[in-house]
Amino acid sequence: xxxxxxxxxxxxxxxxxxxxxxxxxxxxxxxxxxxxxxxxxxxxxxxxxxxxxxxxxxxxxxxxxxxxxxxxxxxxxxxxxxxxxxxxxxxxxxxxxxxxxxxxxxxxxxxxxxxxxxxxxxxxxxxxxxxxxxxxxxxxxxxxxxxxxxxxxxxxxxxxxxxxxxxxxxxxxxxxxxxxxxxxxxxxxxxxxxxxxxxxxxxxxxxxxxxxxxxxxxxxxxxxxxxxxxxxxxxxx
Amino acid sequence: xxxxxxxxxxxxxxxxxxxxxxxxxxxxxxxxxxxxxxxxxxxxxxxxxxxxxxxxxxxxxxxxxxxxxxxxxxxxxxxxxxxxxxxxxxxxxxxxxxxxxxxxxxxxxxxxxxxxxxxxxxxxxxxxxxxxxxxxxxxxxxxxxxxxxxxxxxxxxxxxxxxxxxxxxxxxxxxxxxxxxxxxxxxxxxxxxxxxxxxxxxxxxxxxxxxxxxxxxxxxxxxxxxxxxxxxxxxxx
Numbered sequence: 096x097x098x099x100x101x102x103x104x105x106x107x108x109x110x111x112x113x114x115x116x117x118x119x120x121x122x123x124x125x126x127x128x129x130x131x132x133x134x135x136x137x138x139x140x141x142x143x144x145x146x147x148x149x150x151x152x153x154x155x156x157x158x159x160x161x162x163x164x165x166x167x168x169x170x171x172x173x174x175x176x177x178x179x180x181x182x183x184x185x186x187x188x189x190x191x192x193x194x195x196x197x198x199x200x201x202x203x204x205x206x207x208x209x210x211x212x213x214x215x216x217x218x219x220x221x222x223x224x225x226x227x228x229x230x231x232x233x234x235x236x237x238x239x240x241x242x243x244x245x246x247x248x249x250x251x252x253x254x255x256x257x258x259x260x261x262x263x264x265x266x267x268x269x270x271x272x273x274x275x276x277x278x279x280x281x282x283x284x285x286x287x288x289x290x291x292x293x294x295x296x297x298x299x300x301x302x303x304x305x306x307x308x309x310x311x312x313x314x315x316x317x318x319x320x321x322x323x324x325x326x327x328x329x330x331x332x
Numbered sequence: 333x334x335x336x337x338x339x340x341x342x343x344x345x346x347x348x349x350x351x352x353x354x355x356x357x358x359x360x361x362x363x364x365x366x367x368x369x370x371x372x373x374x375x376x377x378x379x380x381x382x383x384x385x386x387x388x389x390x391x392x393x394x395x396x397x398x399x400x401x402x403x404x405x406x407x408x409x410x411x412x413x414x415x416x417x418x419x420x421x422x423x424x425x426x427x428x429x430x431x432x433x434x435x436x437x438x439x440x441x442x443x444x445x446x447x448x449x450x451x452x453x454x455x456x457x458x459x460x461x462x463x464x465x466x467x468x469x470x471x472x473x474x475x476x477x478x479x480x481x482x483x484x485x486x487x488x489x490x491x492x493x494x495x496x497x498x499x500x501x502x503x504x505x506x507x508x509x510x511x512x513x514x515x516x517x518x519x520x521x522x523x524x525x526x527x528x529x530x531x532x533x534x535x536x537x538x539x540x541x542x543x544x545x546x547x548x549x550x551x552x553x554x555x556x557x558x559x560x561x562x563x564x565x566x567x568x569x
Contacts (some may be wrong), residue, residue: 117434118427118428118430118434120427122359123359126360126364130367133555167494167535167555171554171555190354193355194355194356197354197355197540211562226342239523245535299407301435303434304434315408318374
């Protein structure tokens with residue numbers, strides 16, 4: 096089954112609808128999104144295979160999901176480190192940051208050094224609202240993610256990929272193929288080009304909203320907030 | 333090990349501290365609390381043993397936890413029904429209610445009738461801030477919970493129990509002993525009188541806060557938001 100996907104424009108509209116008529120707060124949605132991400136890390140990186148998780152956070156909602164995930168990872172017994180070079184002044188992100196500081200989770204400004212002291216990486220830099228150019232200081236971060244031999248889990252999109260058109264054919268993200276991807280709420284069109292393990296999170300979508308946006312509600316197990324899916328018909332690069 | 337407990341006064345102070353210096357929003361905390369409750373129901377009432385869950389919600393935060401739990405239960409495949417006779421005008425509760433309405437989860441005003449059409453009950457009527465008299469319309473609800481042969485999971489406290497002194501010696505709650513209890517963040521002193529299965533939820537408490545309030549951080553498994561504990565030295569009634 097080829098999973099139905101959600102364009103960048105529809106993903107933004109769905110988010111907006113969840114928070115208006117859907118009556119969800121961004122705190123709620125981000126908590127559930129970050130929880131999903133943490134559960135995917137738990138599947139990909141068992142605690143006994145290395146507990147150090149480097150979470151690279153961008154300036155927007157994707158970064159916020161990363162901050163929430165890092166908190167849950169701490170409580171599971173991991174040792175997260177946060178790279179968060181462009182911190183939002185938004186009150187929500189400031190609070191998510193404070194929650195990590197209270198757990199004594201370290202923040203680093205040196206991504207290259209942090210990369211040498213981790214077992215796994217979460218790419219929470221850019222999400223479905225990304226388009227255009229990768230701005231400083233992220234080009235060198237994305238090329239490091241491209242070149243590392245460590246496993247990378249991308250949140251919603253491999254950072255620098257075009258949401259509709261997939262991997263860029265130039266720039267630091269050219270050739271960047273993370274080991275795994277977690278699509279939040281629904282896969283974006285870029286999954287057509289993705290090769291790797293693919294998870295879906297967002298176990299809060301109502302059947303009515305799924306129908307309105309033409310989405311499949313995946314079959315989650317038990318109380319899991321994520322499900323791993325196989326997408327047939329993925330194209331080779 | 334006898335688990336250390338949190339008095340009603342300390343529980344209120346801890347909640348306040350989480351939301352001030354701790355930088356959590358009530359949306360976040362309630363989402364995680366309700367998620368814990370839903371996971372306890374999943375353990376107590378496997379889907380193949382009956383999917384109908386009656387969630388009795390009180391007017392305050394305990395009721396809010398019940399509303400969140402009901403939403404997650406719907407997504408797990410249960411059929412929740414909500415009894416919520418004293419609805420708060422508070423914007424958060426209104427939103428939690430709307431989220432359930434969007435899932436077409438039914439609200440009932442007839443508790444007695446609903447009790448005949450359910451497999452399991454969640455008692456989210458009163459929590460750690462309860463003291464004094466049980467007000468209308470809850471006396472008859474609590475006596476029905478006391479008398480039912482169906483399993484009841486109480487959230488934070490069996491409703492009508494005194495947080496410090498346990499079961500009341502008169503009134504509708506006299507003799508009320510739910511099958512199970514989930515203590516949120518930490519057990520309250522009433523657990524000393526509780527006989528039944530006991531879960532703890534609240535996998536967001538920092539080690540520093542646990543130390544400050546003299547609490548044990550229970551050992552959760554994997555990504556579970558709850559853990560079942562056995563409390564030695566429970567007194568017989």
